[in-house]
Amino acid sequence: MNTFILIRKLWPFVRNYRGSLAVALLLTTIGALLAQVTPLVMEYSVNTVQKLLDRPIEKTEVAWVVGSLVAILLTKELLSLLVQLGQKFLSDRIRFRMAADLYEFTISRIVSYHLSFFALGQNQTGKLEKRIDKGIESLTKTVKNLFVDIVPMMANALFALVLIYNKNVGVGIVATLVLPLYAYISREQTKRQSQIRRSIQEIRENKANALFGLLESIFVVKSFVRERYEQDRQHVLNVSLCTNEIRHHRTNYLFDGLKSVAEQIGIVLVFVVTIYFVLNRQMTIGAILLHIMLFNNVSAPVRHLHRIYDEYSEALVYAEGFFDMIENNTYLPHQGSLKTTAWQGHFSLKNVDFIYPNGKQALRNVTLDLQPGKVTAIVGLSGAGKSSALNLLAGFYNPTQGSVLLDGKPLSDYDSEFVRENVGLVLQKNHIFAGTIEENIRYGRLEATPDDVIEAARQASLHAQVLQLPQGYQTEARTLSGGQQQRIAIARLFLKNPPVLLLDEPTASLDAITAEQIKESLDAIKQNRTVLIISHNISQIMDADQIYVMQEGEVIGQGTHESLYQSGGLYRDIIDSNARTLNISRLAATVLG
Ligand SMILES: Nc1ncnc2c1ncn2[C@@H]1O[C@H](COP(=O)(O)OP(=O)(O)OP(=O)(O)O)[C@@H](O)[C@H]1O
Incomplete structure (x- = not known):
């Protein structure tokens, strides 16, 4: 799976929120422009203060300069705050609504699949649950990253770079040089991590499935005194997950360190080049502060880019399994x-x-x-x-x-x-849902009246026993004996009253x-x-x-x-x-x- 395919697959889910996305992008542009205000104001302040130091200063003059700078910075911060709040609100709205849409779509697909889908080893309950859970989580994160986070960051970095180039092309080139190095390190990091991620995903699915199985079979485990054996089986999976997670994080720390070094090199280079120009009287002293702050505006988003890249690479792995699951027309x-x-x-x-x-x-x-x-x-x-x-x-x-x-x-x-x-079915293993006896019988015909339910229970020779239960038809059905549960299944059939009985x-x-x-x-x-x-x-x-x-x-x-x-x-x-x-x-x- 690559970015293009992922966006194409995600677009049907994102499309519904394109209005919110457009507003989010507009706020993004405003936010990115506002982020450049502080460095410019700082440069102006330093230069102004330096000029003032060269001659006698009036007190009112100082008050006026300081007051207007404070007013500009405060207004900018206030506007930035409003823009950020708007962005966060919109991005959360898109993210959570899309998660709900994805979940509903997934459920509607899965319940429509043939039983052969569920008979596959990789689709056992616990594994499916994990795949759905992680798939939706990482996909919604990706949408937020791709459509909401990455754009403001890139816009911020881009505007800052444009300003640097505008001030001085030499400093601009130095600031840009560090970026390919950064991108290269990130790419190498992802390449090394993707295999580990796949293993982690597989182990997580197996672990969830094993836990499901263990809890489901707790009676057998206890009756055969297999607690130790089960603990050992969980232990193997746990250790394997733990080892992979540690490997994954260790690799991350190593590459993060390299990226941090690259960033520091960038700062030093920008600093040295700017100092050079200042000493040659080609720049004012305020340019030092301006360039360092602008470079920070370039490197900070790029630093976050790594997190996004990281989450995105993880999402690509999960997206593969997730879309394979929800787009599998073979099982429709x-x-x-x-x-x-x-x-x-x-x-x-x-x-x-x-x-x-x-x-x-x-x-x-x-x-x-x-x-x-x-x-x-x-x-x-x-x-x-x-x-x-x-x-x-x-x-x-x-x-x-x-x-x-x-x-x-x-x-x-x-x-x-x-x-x-x-068609009415009574199977060898009749599933009884978590819920009352009444709810379980009514599953046969959802619109049945309480009298219909009682009549069906009577036909299934269950009514008399239900009456003896303290909570009658409101008793939790799973607490009933195997034979009573079988009769619930038969009562369901009577309630459905179909022309074909299997x-x-x-x-x-x-x-x-x-x-x-x-x-x-x-x-x-x-x-x-x-x-x-x-x-x-x-x-x-x-x-x-x-x-x-x-x-x-x-x-x-x-x-x-x-x-x-x-x-x-x-x-x-x-x-x-x-x-x-x-x-x-x-x-x-x-x-x-
Ligand atoms: N979901 C499944 N996946 C793979 N093999 C299966 C599955 N269900 C049944 N089988 C296999 O198909 C064969 C026929 O099984 P089936 O359940 O149809 O037999 P049956 O005659 O109904 O047996 P019983 O009387 O024990 O219920 C068996 O060998 C069984 O192991």
């Missing part, structure tokens, strides 16, 4: 426009291959058909590809080969929001009685809908109209419970194994008497 779902009222809900996979971003092939030439109004089940051993097939049907991932069809048309031709509005182990973490109640509720809403159910529980799949058997990413059988059992093979093994696990003969003897 193909947005079709098809919405139909004549919805049948006939979903199918045709000869689908699917490979996860990490290269794992989860599906091979899979063909599945979910008939509208029918219940389709997928069975298979763990890792067979059942959930992957469901993810493709839900449009979370795109197939690598083959097609996903809805009512005979590619799923990608449909408006993806329309499809997802019509259920992945919907009753996995429920006790037998609740599982039966949920099964009854689900059986009731299954009517006239397209339903796909994935389950290791045979009672959930036996009644399905159509059952697919999957093994190692392939469909190896399809039919009804009876036909598949008759044909033997994996399905029969699964059923027999289920029966043995349940100790069915003993159960039958006990239950049936």
Whole structure:
């Protein structure tokens, strides 16, 4: 990434504030002009005082000279203060508003990405969080630096240089000579630092991610007494970050020292040349003060330029990762426009291959058909590809080969929001947000009334238990048991009431009685809908109209419970194994008497 590309990428965000920017730039010019007043006044003062010393002085004359100089300097300081306040106010306004815009844009992009984006190792939660955070911070700093800070500084330096040249070309050349040296040192500094910066960025992302992971898994850490092990893992990252940061700062100190030497050399040279001209009576004594102060106006901004350059180089590194993240069209779902009222809900996979971003092939030439109004089940051993097939049907991932069809048309031709509005999902890991039970259930239909929420909870066999909680529906949902959380997910589904249901182990973490109640509720809403159910529980799949058997990413059988059992093979093994696990003969003897 270079400056031109960065400005082009940032411009859409800066454009909204071009009015404020224009005013800031105007204030800048005024501020830069005002900064030259003090050296000029000083030169005039010294020269005037020297002339006065050559003859007898009247008291009123002294009062007049001193009074007018003080008045000019005070007025200039007051004006400078107002200009600086205006600049700071505007620059903060641009910076913070732009940070908010960038953040909102980033969120809108990220939430629209396909799940495959989040499946990538470099996009794990903690890493993304750090990339967003640092990216926005350094980009907004860059805008401030590029558009607000650098211009006043350069204007100040430029006006001061023009004045020096105007006074004496020789002194001007000496003052200018030191600048390329300064720029050269800064460039070398950036070159050496950029690699360290990249490492620091990567380690910071890994560190944030590791901390996220640690806090998320604190129960496992404690139950396996792995506190020491986790501390050691954090220690490795910490030491690596620390070493890089020290290297980074050490290099900075070295180069800062060199730049400081260059600046001092500049001051000495300007001083020597001016003294020479003064002694040759080609300049007044006031010129010494004028040139030193003007050179300070040249070198001070250049000194700050280094900070800007430094922050800017850092921003270039962060901007790369940040823009890669928010401009990644590969992960935008193909947005079709098809919405139909004549919805049948006939979903199918045709000869689908699917490979996860990490290269794992989860599906091979899979063909599945979910008939509208029918219940389709997928069975298979763990890792067979059942959930992957469901993810493709839900449009979370795109197939690598083959097609996903809805009512005979590619799923990608449909408006993806329309499809997802019509599909209800209960997944193996149902996410419960931080918030109350009511808020979590209402997520299924945001405009639902409290009565609708209660009704959904009732259907999900949750209502009675919620009533026993001291805070009822206002209880923090994450404090509930795994089974209760599962029922929140099911209540969400009931509230959404979609025509297509994709259920992945919907009753996995429920006790037998609740599982039966949920099964009854689900059986009731299954009517006239397209339903796909994935389950290791045979009672959930036996009644399905159509059952697919999957093994190692392939469909190896399809039919009804009876036909598949008759044909033997994996399905029969699964059923027999289920029966043995349940100790069915003993159960039958006990239950049936
Ligand atoms: N996000 C992912 N990234 C990479 N590989 C994945 C991902 N999710 C699943 N897999 C792999 O794809 C294969 C199929 O997984 P899938 O979850 O579809 O199996 P499943 O039949 O649903 O298993 P289970 O019954 O245990 O839920 C597995 O080998 C799994 O490791």
